Amino acid sequence: MTATPEELLELFGLLKVEDFPARFNIAPTQPILVVVASERPAPGSNLPERKALLARWGFTPGWVKDPRSFPLLTNARAETAADKAAFRAAMRHRRVLVPASGFYEWHRPPKGIRGVSQAYWVRPKRGGIVAFAGLMETWSSADGSEVDTAAILTTRANEAVGHVHDRMPVVIQPEAFTRWLDCRTQEPRDVADLMGPAPEELFEAIPVSGRVNKVANSGPEIQEEVTPATGAASETEDLSGDGSGQLSLF
Structure with missing residues (x-):
């Protein structure tokens, strides 16, 4: 997420957004920016005002008693x-928008076939930012403290992404x-048409x-293009994609 506050204000129609540093490698459990529709109308409009806030990337349903014993839900299948x-x-x-400059995904050998995994940086061809469909839940502990949590909705991949992975945001x-943010009049079935693959x-x-x-690698250099990996994997190569704390988006 490397957009400027000005870009966010313009795309999402926000009244304000806090300044924040560019982030090149956001991992599950870290905070992500989400855009929500508030309860009050925007100035000069009958549409709800939109506001930006931070939520933990890792959805926790309200009925969970102990998040430590609950799986980390970073994604939800649309x-x-x-x-x-x-x-x-x-x-x-509680449908939200998740602004992003793109996402990372791994292409892996088919199960049972030894080979090399390759990471990809999937970005808008024309630059700028996109809005992923998201869900938010505020989890409350027994002592009254609250944590805003969120997940990203995924769907089947289009052809542009399908050679990397079979799912995409x-x-x-x-x-x-x-329409997506309007949870008052738009039920899930009313917005189902919005949840298909992105345009090719x-x-x-x-x-x-x-x-x-590696989550510790957080500078722009991790987005530099490389020659795709080929050939067999070494005995010590980590093919999991999550051996150092980073998880596959899907």
């Missing part, structure tokens, strides 16, 4: 989220922001080094 106990309430009442186009021309996949697998 095809089934409305029916899953963990996401059902958020799909109906759901991208909400600017003209559909109001939106993204390009750039091969990058495995440095993205």
Whole structure:
């Protein structure tokens, strides 16, 4: 997420957004920026005001008693989220937008076939930022403290991303922001048409080094293009994609 506050204000129609540093390698459990529709109307409009806030990337349903014993839900499958106990309430009442400059994903050899995994930086071809469809839940502990948590919705990959992975984030186009955020009149079935693959021309996949697998590597150099890896894996090569704390987005 490397957008400027000015870019966010313009794309999402926000009244204000706090200044923040560029972040080149955001990992699960870290804070991510989300855009929500507030309860009050925007000045000079009958549409709800939009505001930006930070949420923990890792969704925790309100009914969970101890998050430490609950799986880390970074993603929700768009095809089934409305029916899953963990996401059902958020799909109906707490849909959000997640601004992003792109995402990383790993292409891995088919199961049972030894080979080399390759990381990719998937970014908008024309630059700028996109809005992933997200869900938010505020988890409350027994002592009354609260944590805003969020997950990103995914769908089947389009051809531009499909050679890397069979899933991709759901991208909400600017003209559909109001519909997606409108949880008062738009039920999950009313926004189901927004949750398909992104247009083919939106993204390009750039091969990058495995440095993205370490959360500590957080500078722009991890997005530098490399020659895609080929050949057999070494005995010591980490093919998991999460051996150093970074997880596959999907």
